[in-house]
Amino acid sequence: MSTPSFSLVNNATGEKTDLPAVGGTLGPVGLDVGKVYGQMDVFTYDPGFSSTCSTKSAITYIDGDAGVLLYRGYPVAQLAEQCSFIEVAYLILNGELPDKNQLEDFDQTIRRHTMINESLKGFFGGFRYDAHPMAMLTGVVGSLSAFYHDTTNNKDPEHRKIFAHRMIAKIPTIAAAAYKRYVGLPFMYPQNHLDYCSNLLHMMFAVPAEPYEVNPIAARALDVLFILHADHEQNASTSTVRMAGSTGTNPYAAIAAGIAALWGPAHGGANEAVLKMLDEIGDVKKVPDFMSKVKDKNSGVRLMGFGHRVYKNFDPRATIIRDECHKVLKALNINDPKLELAMKLEEIALSDDYFKERKLYPNVDFYSGIIYKALGIPVNMFTPMFAIARTVGWAAHWIEMIADPTMRIARPRQVYTGAAERNVPALDKR
Incomplete structure (x- = not known):
């Protein structure tokens, strides 16, 4: 052609x-x-x-009209069904799925890097007791640049790989510590015998006073969620990481910039907005009235967690996560009025012509919030969970950008709409 x-x-x-x-x-x-x-x-x-x-990239491909999402050429549905999050992390970073030995080596490397410097624990005490965990995550990840100076040589491929391994390994530890600070409980050290998601759940919910056994259903649900959130092409936070990284800044600072961008309710905070919407509805009996207000353009009521800017027919991640959501609710025998409310919203949106014609289908944010809620993860930790998963994509994009010999510092232009050139008048004539 x-x-x-x-x-x-x-x-x-x-x-x-x-x-x-x-x-x-x-x-x-x-x-x-x-x-x-x-x-x-x-x-x-x-x-x-x-x-x-903004760039050429070999990491992720999206066809929004066809509802296609590929990581390094592999459909995300196949990866979510057949692979662990660590396998997908290796794929995104390296371009190919690992064989058995490569997977074992990579998995062990990540497990051995999960601890954070002891002095970092003191940073959390500097935050107000009610600080949002994303505020803590942004600050603490940025501070990693003060601990790891060997990654300032961005041109060394080995240093870039070390950075990625450290960042992927430590972000769950930092997020769990932010949660513990928020709820006022002692920090829990990582356990190297646990897999990635089991370790995160242990650090979040275990306490020193008694043993804690991770529910494998919860760990697998997190694994699937993390796979689906691992990368999503040039979204706002990934573009932020690339833009910050294009200046040659320390990569931990670039990741912190990405975390700050992810925090926005139009991006990573969307699943928080879903649960807030459910709180506002309050009762399953009020759902029909709420949906009527959504249809009324003058009501100002928005339906959160439905539709997507990129996917015009359906979000391929939502199909996978919907099945996982129903599986988790059934397996854990969850009986939560808020979850019943969410299922009623889903039922109406999937059957009502108004929503079908406008392609306002439930998206990944709708279902992820429900799963997190079912697993006992509080609403203000939803976006940090997203950040843990997306760290893989951020690290991969940063590495790809830095390794590109044609890389230039990002410098968008503008159409100026201010005053034309004028002279400064004397003070007594203003």
Whole structure:
């Protein structure tokens, strides 16, 4: 197939600039507009970057119209069904699924890096007792750059790999410590004999006074959630990590910037918003009235956890997580009015023509919040759980960017709308 050719034409002067096509393995081609300003003295304008490619990447592919999500070419549904989160982390970082020996080595490496410096524990005491765990996560992850100076040599592939292993291993320990600080309980050290998600649950819910046994159903549910959240192409937080990282900053600082971006309710905080919505509805009997208000454009009522900016037909992750959600609720014999309320919302949204026509299907945020709730994870820890999973993608994107010899510091342009040039008047004439 021949590569398509594109040009930008100034209709007033007839001046033309060729726009080379940048092709990928899958998906539409990109247009290289890098020389448009130099040749035609105009900028391209794309608020929110919804039609702009910021980079080339071999990590994740999304086809929003077809509902496709691939990690390194593998459908996410297959990975969630057949692999552990650690296997998927290896895949995202290295490009291929590990064999048995590679998986064992990688798993052991992650387990051996889970502890954090003892002095870091004191950082948590500096936060107010009611600080949001995401505030603690942002600050403590940023502070890792004060402990690990060997990663400042970003050009060394071995140093980049060490950073990724450390970050993936330590983020559950930091998140669990933030939770313990919030609830006022003693920190729990990681246990190297436990798998990744079991270790996280142990650090969150175990106490020194008595033994704690991790529920394997809960651990597997987390594993699936983490696989589904591990990466999602050039989303807001990943783009933030790349933009910060493009300056050559310490990679831990770049990850902290990503965590801060993830905190927003329009991004990683969406599953928190789902549970808040359920609180506001209050009773399953009020669901029909609530859904009627959602249909009324003048009511100002929004349906949280439904639809997606990228996926126009369905979110492939939601199909997987829906099955997992119902499996968890059944296995744990959960009887929670809030969960009954959520299931009623789901039932109406999947059967009502209004929602079907507008493709307002339940998305991954809707179901993930329900699963976290069923596992006893409090609402303010939902986004930190997302951050734990997405750390894999952030680290992989940072490595890919730093290893690219064509990398340049990110520098978006703007269309200036302020005052034209003017002279400063004397003070007595203002």
